[in-house]
Amino acid sequence: MVYGKACSANIDPIEKKPLFHYLPGSSALSIATAGCNVNCKFCQNWEISQVRPEQVTHYDFPPQAVVQSAQKNSCPVIAYTYTEPIIFYEYMYDTSVEARKKGIKSVVITGGYINPEPLVELTKVVDAIKVDLKAFSEDFYSSYVKGKLEPVLEAIKIIAQNNIWMEIVYLVIPTLNDSAKELRSVCQWIRKEIGPDVPIHFSRFHPMYLMKNLPSTPISTLEKAHKIAIEEGLHYAYVGNVPGHRAENTYCPKCQNTVVQRTGYQIQKIGIVAGRCENCSTPIPGIWS
Numbered sequence: 521m522v523y524g525k526a527c528s529a530n531i532d533p534i535e536k537k538p539l540f541h542y543l544p545g546s547s548a549l550s551i552a553t554a555g556c557n558v559n560c561k562f563c564q565n566w567e568i569s570q571v572r573p574e575q576v577t578h579y580d581f582p583p584q585a586v587v588q589s590a591q592k593n594s595c596p597v598i599a600y601t602y603t604e605p606i607i608f609y610e611y612m613y614d615t616s617v618e619a620r621k622k623g624i625k626s627v628v629i630t631g632g633y634i635n636p637e638p639l640v641e642l643t644k645v646v647d648a649i650k651v652d653l654k655a656f657s658e659d660f661y662s663s664y665v666k667g668k669l670e671p672v673l674e675a676i677k678i679i680a681q682n683n684i685w686m687e688i689v690y691l692v693i694p695t696l697n698d699s700a701k702e703l704r705s706v707c708q709w710i711r712k713e714i715g716p717d718v719p720i721h722f723s724r725f726h727p728m729y730l731m732k733n734l735p736s737t738p739i740s741t742l743e744k745a746h747k748i749a750i751e752e753g754l755h756y757a758y759v760g761n762v763p764g765h766r767a768e769n770t771y772c773p774k775c776q777n778t779v780v781q782r783t784g785y786q787i788q789k790i791g792i793v794a795g796r797c798e799n800c801s802t803p804i805p806g807i808w809s
């Protein structure tokens with residue numbers, strides 16, 4: 521129903537997805553169709569995710585045209601994003617296949633609410649996946665997402681097992697998923713099940729859609745989450761949606777050298793040579809060129 525019918529197409533910095541360890545500074549042709557398989561009460565793109573395809577303006581943008589557009593606009597990456605790309609799985613899949621033929625990478629921005637079999641197939645044709653882990657409790661998923669946590673955790677494990685570059689975003693919402701206990705639990709789970717090197721972004725919530733009754737996340741709460749992640753042994757924890765915060769940078773976990781310096785979506789410095797810290801040669805996981 522939405523195959524080849526994009527309702528949104530823009531060129532974004534890859535840092536906006538956010539993907540921090542994947543081709544930093546590159547431009548991503550970013551596309552979406554209408555629809556989603558869940559209903560987050562805090563969705564920032566609800567005007568296109570929570571409607572039927574016929575309720576939004578769309579235009580014909582078949583896979584070959586998407587790839588040609590990426591080439592024409594010097595985008596080395598195509599991102600499937602804004603809504604939930606699982607909704608337009610076949611369109612995303614075919615576009616990724618076409619893109620790979622032309623040397624263009626594909627990245628998926630998803631809530632990870634997908635069955636194992638199609639996810640495994642998808643990992644064969646895309647290059648990176650960012651998963652929104654929205655909380656670490658089934659109650660939250662039931663009340664505020666209209667989905668389930670367990671399939672998302674399973675999806676994260678499958679992505680890791682299939683050697684696709686992955687980053688995780690945790691949107692920290694005041695009073696709902698921001699307790700030290702829950703944050704520590706999610707960090708411990710990631711450390712145990714995936715390992716210390718998957719980047720985790722603790723992003724700032726702002727009131728919107730059906731959740732205008734809560735304030736923006738205090739920066740101190742994001743810093744608490746970041747501190748817990750480091751305490752639990754995660755090497756690459758970030759604070760998101762706070763431009764200029766020092767936790768937007770990537771630090772070498774061994775010598776603490778700033779290996780990627782960022783402000784918002786801008787890159788100021790990359791101190792990684794052949795995948796290693798320029799100062800102490802520690803490998804920094806990611807796809808850097």
Ligand code: SF4
Binds near residue numbers: 566604631
């Ligand atoms: S999964 Fe993403 S697009 Fe879908 S409702 Fe939630 S935030 Fe919106």
